[in-house]
Each structure stands twice: as C-alpha cells, then as structure tokens.
Amino acid sequence: MPQRLGIIGHPIGHSISPVFQQAALDAIGFDGTYQPWDVAPDEVGEFVAGLRAPGTLGINVTVPHKEAVIPFLDEVDDWASTAGAVNTIVNRDGRLTGYNTDGIGFLRALREGADFEPRGRDVLVLGAGGSARGVVYALARVGVAQMFIANRTLERAEGLAALSVDSGAAAEALSLSDAPGAAREVALIVNCTSMGMVHGPDEDGTPLSAADIPSNALVNDLVYNPLETPLLREAAKSGAATLGGIQMLVYQGAASFEMWTEQDAPVAVMLEAATAAMRARG
Ligand SMILES: NC(=O)c1ccc[n+]([C@@H]2O[C@H](COP(=O)([O-])OP(=O)(O)OC[C@H]3O[C@@H](n4cnc5c(N)ncnc54)[C@H](OP(=O)(O)O)[C@@H]3O)[C@@H](O)[C@H]2O)c1
Known part of the structure; x- marks a missing residue:
C-alpha cells in the first residue's frame, strides 16, 4: 500500500x-x-x-x-x-x-554542509525567536565554549542565555546593537533574525556588515529566501565562509x-x- x-x-x-x-x-x-x-x-x-x-x-x-x-x-x-x-x-x-528536528538539522548542516564542528568554539547567535531557541539548545548540547546571544529585544536574549546555561554552555545576552563587538571574537555566527528575508520586516537589512565579520569565521544565515541574503553577501566580502539557510x-x-x-x-x-x-x- x-x-x-x-x-x-x-x-x-x-x-x-x-x-x-x-x-x-x-x-x-x-x-x-x-x-x-x-x-x-x-x-x-x-x-x-x-x-x-x-x-x-x-x-x-x-x-x-x-x-x-x-x-x-x-x-x-x-x-x-x-x-x-x-x-x-x-x-x-x-x-x-x-x-x-530543527536543532538536529542545524547541526548536520554545519557539520556536513560546511565541515564545521561547533564543540569547543565561541559562537554568536543573532535573534531570540523560535528558530534561535532550537539553535541555542543545539549549540549548548554539543558543548560550545562561549555563546553570545544578541537580539533587538534584550529580554528575549536573556531568556535564551538562561536556557543555554541550564543546558551546559556559558552564555551572555546582548542587544543587537552590540553584536558587532561580539562578532569579532567568534568562530561561528548564526543569523536567526528575520532580517534579509523576502517580504519580511527588513528585507534589505543585515545584522552585521563585512567590517564586523572575521575572515576566518563561518556565517550561517537561517534565512533561505532569498538563497543569497544581504548578510551572506557581507560575509563573502569579508572573506568568511558562508552557509545558507536552505x-x-x-x-x-x-x-x-x-x-x-x-x-x-x-x-x-x-x-x-x-x-x-x-x-x-x-
Ligand atoms: N533554514 C531553516 O530551516 C529555518 C528554520 C526556521 C526559521 N528560519 C528562518 O529564520 C528566520 C527567523 O524565524 P523565527 O521562526 O525564529 O522567527 P521569530 O520567532 O518570529 O523571530 C524573529 C526574530 O527576528 C528578530 N527581528 C524581526 N524583525 C527584526 C528587525 N527588523 N530587526 C532586527 N531583528 C528583527 C526578532 O527580534 P525581537 O525578539 O526583538 O522581535 C526575533 O529575534 C525567518 O526568516 C525564517 O524563515 C529558517
């Protein structure tokens, strides 16, 4: 049948x-x-x-x-x-x-799609909505070293930082305007905001520009429409590796x-x- x-x-x-x-x-x-x-x-x-x-x-x-x-x-x-x-x-x-399966899918995409192992690395998560929750939980479970969580609404970032600490990974909540400082210190940047999404609240926006992105970092944008987002373009300009949300x-x-x-x-x-x-x- x-x-x-x-x-x-x-x-x-x-x-x-x-x-x-x-x-x-x-x-x-x-x-x-x-x-x-x-x-x-x-x-x-x-x-x-x-x-x-x-x-x-x-x-x-x-x-x-x-x-x-x-x-x-x-x-x-x-x-x-x-x-x-x-x-x-x-x-x-x-x-x-x-x-x-979002958290598992996210980790498999990093490992198989970008050959990146997050365990022991410093990471910056941008956003604190539904997708960020799965990403933060997944990163905490695999044992990242330090997690920065930056969001437009700081209280939501603080809630996710508490989830990270409860799940075993040190985390610091930041407002989105402080994300550039944290970005310069990390090996992995994950965009979980809707910035850059077609028909979203800020279609042409990017949470970081090329100058903020280390050339040896991996930038993973969860936004997949468009396939090439404003953030991924900035990351490519800085020389960083990129992974799209698809x-x-x-x-x-x-x-x-x-x-x-x-x-x-x-x-x-x-x-x-x-x-x-x-x-x-x-
Ligand atoms: N690739 C995948 O498999 C996958 C899976 C899930 C989601 N996504 C994509 O990820 C994105 C977020 O999804 P979600 O479910 O997490 O959405 P959500 O729960 O609605 O969260 C939206 C996030 O974006 C932030 N945000 C929204 N507009 C903003 C703006 N103008 N400036 C700065 N920050 C802004 C929000 O900040 P505040 O807290 O301040 O409102 C919040 O952190 C969407 O584009 C979605 O398509 C992809």
Whole structure:
C-alpha cells in the first residue's frame, strides 16, 4: 500500500518541503506520496487524529500549528518539549510521537554542509525567536565554549542565555546593537533574525556588515529566501565562509524523512530539488 506523508500549515502554498521530500521518496524508490495540506486552526485536532490510520507514516508541521498539535500527540521528544514546538509527527501503529528536528538539522548542516564542528568554539547567535531557541539548545548540547546571544529585544536574549546555561554552555545576552563587538571574537555566527528575508520586516537589512565579520569565521544565515541574503553577501566580502539557510531546511527534512522511512535520506537529491524550487520562485 502506498504510504501517505505530507506537511500541514496555514497557508501552505509557500512550502517547498513537498518538492524535496517527494524527490527523496522517488530517489530511493519508496512507495509514498508527500503532499501539502492547508489545515485551518480549528481543524488541527481532527486532522492529527486522522494520522493514526494505517498507511500514514507521519507529517511535517509548519506555521502556525507547531504548538497547536502538541495536545493531540501521545508523546514529544526532548527537542520538541524544549522548543515548545513540534515540526515532525511519526505514526507508529496508531501511536503519535512529536519531534523537533530543527536543532538536529542545524547541526548536520554545519557539520556536513560546511565541515564545521561547533564543540569547543565561541559562537554568536543573532535573534531570540523560535528558530534561535532550537539553535541555542543545539549549540549548548554539543558543548560550545562561549555563546553570545544578541537580539533587538534584550529580554528575549536573556531568556535564551538562561536556557543555554541550564543546558551546559556559558552564555551572555546582548542587544543587537552590540553584536558587532561580539562578532569579532567568534568562530561561528548564526543569523536567526528575520532580517534579509523576502517580504519580511527588513528585507534589505543585515545584522552585521563585512567590517564586523572575521575572515576566518563561518556565517550561517537561517534565512533561505532569498538563497543569497544581504548578510551572506557581507560575509563573502569579508572573506568568511558562508552557509545558507536552505541547508538547515533540507537537513531538518532529512531527519524527518529518516524517522518515517527508516532509511538514509538522499540529502544531495533533496538539496538540489530545494535549491531549484527556490530559484524557480525567483
Ligand atoms: N533554514 C531553516 O530551516 C529555518 C528554520 C526556521 C526559521 N528560519 C528562518 O529564520 C528566520 C527567523 O524565524 P523565527 O521562526 O525564529 O522567527 P521569530 O520567532 O518570529 O523571530 C524573529 C526574530 O527576528 C528578530 N527581528 C524581526 N524583525 C527584526 C528587525 N527588523 N530587526 C532586527 N531583528 C528583527 C526578532 O527580534 P525581537 O525578539 O526583538 O522581535 C526575533 O529575534 C525567518 O526568516 C525564517 O524563515 C529558517
């Protein structure tokens, strides 16, 4: 029987997960379809209950349902409960488990996409929203040396610094205007703000300019639309290594894929399909 997979959100038309997940299923010859479902907020409970049926392996969950699905699941993993958000649901014989693969995807993107090992390094995280929470938790768990967390709203950075310390890594909260000073001292800079995102609050903005970025650092921008962001352009000007957000997007999807299919994800195929889909959107 063909297996059913997909992603729920509201709206969902912007998601490129169906493109690269279907490409991955096809590449390994897995008999399944991965489709987008636009689910209204008041239909989430009923939709999730329907996932318990045989023939459904699971789904991805995106905005605005990542928190809303939690009460309808049987259990959630550590990453999801720390993030307060589920992006993957797996159906095992009618029992539903929620996961959050963002942190794992982020780490795999660093290691496999940029050959960068964060353990023992000094890092700067820009932003303190949902994605920053997963990134900070992941970096603290692998044991970075010192973490700086800079955000426009300082109190939110302070909350994430406390999470980092609780998870075992020293951390200092800064306001975003103090990020340039910290940037000069670190090996890794991760942008988790929406600055530079198409149709975002500051589409042409960058949290750092080339002069602030050490030439021997790696700059990872989580923003993937556009593929080449203002921050990545500044990083390239400074001579730093760069990693675009499409890598994390694909690796978090690869982690979900491996949970559903219990097979290695064809990451190169997924990355190529995702990049082509983004380019086609201009
Ligand atoms: N590559 C991936 O797989 C992946 C995964 C998740 C997210 N993302 C991308 O990461 C970005 C952030 O997502 P999110 O879910 O963390 O969003 P979020 O929870 O809404 O957080 C937004 C963050 O951006 C900051 N911010 C917003 N507008 C700003 C501005 N004009 N100037 C300075 N800071 C500003 C916010 O600061 P305040 O706290 O002061 O409001 C906050 O820290 C989005 O572009 C998203 O597409 C990528």
